[in-house]
Amino acid sequence: MGEGTLTPEYRHEPVMLQEVLDALSLAPGNTVCDCTLGGAGHSVKMAAAVGGEGLLIGIDQDDMALEAASARLKREVPDTPVKLLKGNFGDLDELLCRAEIPGVDGFLFDLGVSSPQLDIPERGFSYNEDAPLDMRMDPRNNTLTAADVINSPSNTEADIARILRFYGDERYAREIAREIVRRRKVKPIETTTELVDAIKAAIPAAARRHGHHPARKTFQAIRIEVNHELEVFERGLDAAIRWLNPGGRVCVISYHSLEDRIAKHTFQELSRGCTCPPDIPVCVCGNVPRVRVITKKPLVASAEEVARNPRARSAKIRVAERL
Numbered sequence: 001m002g003e004g005t006l007t008p009e010y011r012h013e014p015v016m017l018q019e020v021l022d023a024l025s026l027a028p029g030n031t032v033c034d035c036t037l038g039g040a041g042h043s044v045k046m047a048a049a050v051g052g053e054g055l056l057i058g059i060d061q062d063d064m065a066l067e068a069a070s071a072r073l074k075r076e077v078p079d080t081p082v083k084l085l086k087g088n089f090g091d092l093d094e095l096l097c098r099a100e101i102p103g104v105d106g107f108l109f110d111l112g113v114s115s116p117q118l119d120i121p122e123r124g125f126s127y128n129e130d131a132p133l134d135m136r137m138d139p140r141n142n143t144l145t146a147a148d149v150i151n152s153p154s155n156t157e158a159d160i161a162r163i164l165r166f167y168g169d170e171r172y173a174r175e176i177a178r179e180i181v182r183r184r185k186v187k188p189i190e191t192t193t194e195l196v197d198a199i200k201a202a203i204p205a206a207a208r209r210h211g212h213h214p215a216r217k218t219f220q221a222i223r224i225e226v227n228h229e230l231e232v233f234e235r236g237l238d239a240a241i242r243w244l245n246p247g248g249r250v251c252v253i254s255y256h257s258l259e260d261r262i263a264k265h266t267f268q269e270l271s272r273g274c275t276c277p278p279d280i281p282v283c284v285c286g287n288v289p290r291v292r293v294i295t296k297k298p299l300v301a302s303a304e305e306v307a308r309n310p311r312a313r314s315a316k317i318r319v320a321e322r323l
Helices: 017-024 041-050 063-076 089-098 115-119 146-151 157-168 173-186 192-202 216-227 229-243 257-270 303-308 310-314
Strands: 031-034 055-060 082-086 104-110 244-254 291-293 316-322
Touching: 017 041, 017 104, 017 244, 017 316, 031 041, 041 055, 041 063, 041 104, 055 063, 055 089, 063 082, 089 229, 104 229, 146 157, 146 173, 146 216, 157 173, 157 216, 173 192, 192 216, 216 229, 229 244, 229 257, 244 257, 257 291, 257 316, 303 310
Parallel strands: 031 055, 031 104, 055 082, 104 244
Antiparallel strands: 244 316, 291 316
């Protein structure tokens, strides 16, 4: 890739960009961290907001994303200092310590698989392309693939059904799991097309004719399992709040009810004060609020944005401010 060239795979529209900028309320000289750098769609604007006296930190575990983002940032915001860190935001403590960052004024988490990853067939995220069952966001450091999840004898029919139901809210989780186990006894399920065929065979024909692609929820569930996404997010969000400077904000864009629930409950718990029973005259718990919840209800994309950018349809933004 040439210097200053953004690959087509990483040209995609950032979700709810203005809402993110308003929520973070960045000022010149601030330090802001994009924990999900991707193609730098949000980062370019955040870097412009903090300016030459500020600092943009970008984190991604995908080498292609880091290379594309670096070129774009150099081209569009050359005067803003930038530190790009390769890694998983679940390791935020280690990454920021290694980069010698004293504190941060704003964090952004734009969760879920990125459009570019979906568009690269060999990554195995898409049910619309025939590819090996992979779905790893960081192939170099994660040995568990989607094929492992599907074919491992240690994952019983009940285990697979639980994954599909819990992470994908799949109505036909039990039927799909049964069909997967039946087929893998004959031959391992190794490609996205083979998995899609199994899913379609398990779901009643009438249900397949309406709504989204029948494999959508299953692929989502397996991707979350492969990458341990919920555990990683919880760890990263807790770390981000610790690193925030007073008055700094953390903004979460989620696309899945489980991710949104983690953000909501984390912010609620950390905004609570004393938890002692009301009949105790003096507080003994010592609990004090650590954040102020900015969004009592999540922000959602406008109808105009959803029409322009379908990825925004399920997006929800929650924001909290460090006290």
